[in-house]
Amino acid sequence: MQSHLFSQLTQTKKLKIISTSILLAASAAAHPVAFEGAYQLMFGTAGDVQNFELYRSYSAQAAWGIHAMRFEGDEDEVFTGLQHNWLLKRWNLPSAQANVYAGLGAGLAGEVGNGSSPAGIGFFRADYETRRVYTAFDAKLVESADVSRGVFSAAVGIAPYKAEFDQLNTWLILQVEHVTGMEDNLEIIPKVRFFKGPYFLELGSTLRGQPVVNFMIHF
Amino acid sequence: MKILSIISLVILSASLAHAAPDRVATVKATVNGMVCSFCAQGILAHFKKHPAVSDVHVDLTRKLVLLEERKGKSITDKEITEYIKKSGFEPVKVERVKESFDEAKGG
Numbered sequence: 001m002q003s004h005l006f007s008q009l010t011q012t013k014k015l016k017i018i019s020t021s022i023l024l025a026a027s028a029a030a031h032p033v034a035f036e037g038a039y040q041l042m043f044g045t046a047g048d049v050q051n052f053e054l055y056r057s058y059s060a061q062a063a064w065g066i067h068a069m070r071f072e073g074d075e076d077e078v079f080t081g082l083q084h085n086w087l088l089k090r091w092n093l094p095s096a097q098a099n100v101y102a103g104l105g106a107g108l109a110g111e112v113g114n115g116s117s118p119a120g121i122g123f124f125r126a127d128y129e130t131r132r133v134y135t136a137f138d139a140k141l142v143e144s145a146d147v148s149r150g151v152f153s154a155a156v157g158i159a160p161y162k163a164e165f166d167q168l169n170t171w172l173i174l175q176v177e178h179v180t181g182m183e184d185n186l187e188i189i190p191k192v193r194f195f196k197g198p199y200f201l202e203l204g205s206t207l208r209g210q211p212v213v214n215f216m217i218h219f
Numbered sequence: 220m221k222i223l224s225i226i227s228l229v230i231l232s233a234s235l236a237h238a239a240p241d242r243v244a245t246v247k248a249t250v251n252g253m254v255c256s257f258c259a260q261g262i263l264a265h266f267k268k269h270p271a272v273s274d275v276h277v278d279l280t281r282k283l284v285l286l287e288e289r290k291g292k293s294i295t296d297k298e299i300t301e302y303i304k305k306s307g308f309e310p311v312k313v314e315r316v317k318e319s320f321d322e323a324k325g326g
Binding site for chain 2: 034093096216
């Protein structure tokens with residue numbers, strides 16, 4: 001049913017939906033820079049969109065790597081690009097940490113088997129976290145011949161208990177996202193975040209019932 | 220002959236003074252910004268690679284990184300602060316304590 005409806009949309013509408021979905025999936029990546037020498041592998045799915053990122057942090061302030069996404073529809077869409085992320089500022093406080101990140105990337109996007117065109121991506125992120133409270137704000141902009149979109153996302157979370165370093169951490173998070181250039185669109189995503197050791201998993205759903213799953217590992 | 224003995228004594232004292240203590244030592248580093256165990260994985264990754272470190276423990280509540288040094292080996296304060304910074308955090312204080320590693324972990 002969904003595929004049938006999708007096929008009836010105009011090419012412009014399809015591109016808008018695809019770019020929006022890509023952006024929503026990309027916004028799941030919450031750790032643009034890790035520790036010096038680390039690799040960060042992140043992948044996830046939100047509805048019909050798969051997201052894949054692999055970065056190498058060559059210092060505690062900068063990382064670069066591959067960002068690839070796939071949207072499953074009547075015509076599968078793929079984005080592949082290189083991205084560089086910077087930790088612009090970090091406040092290491094006795095009981096909290098706050099960060100400001102930015103990133104730039106370039107790549108190609110298009111329908112599978114039907115050519116592609118150059119695309120650029122830029123993002124800004126600010127977050128603040130204690131052992132019980134989490135807040136984050138993300139802004140992303142994507143520009144290509146066919147796409148010009150902005151995505152703004154805000155998230156708040158609480159940890160029901162203070163987990164120690166080697167214990168399972170659990171967070172209850174509520175995320176709100178707004179995409180410009182579309183019909184008024186406010187996506188509300190309740191999700192549960194778990195992490196232990198170098199493993200990170202998020203499970204949730206949009207209020208419209210689309211599943212949200214994100215996995216991350218550092219090595 | 221007397222001069223040679225004095226020189227030998229001086230060399231021996233100097234080398235003893237610079238040798239690492241022949242016991243297992245515990246180092247306690249106070250660190251700011253460690254609020255998330257996922258983000259602090261770099262602490263483990265970096266210190267576990269150091270040949271003088273036999274064990275690492277991160278205590279988020281007390282904001283501490285505890286290191287157990289191998290017998291006869293030592294990690295310098297400079298290396299400790301450098302590793303903490305490479306992990307993305309702010310070292311506040313490094314101290315060498317008399318407690319064993321397990322005692323220090325126990326609080």
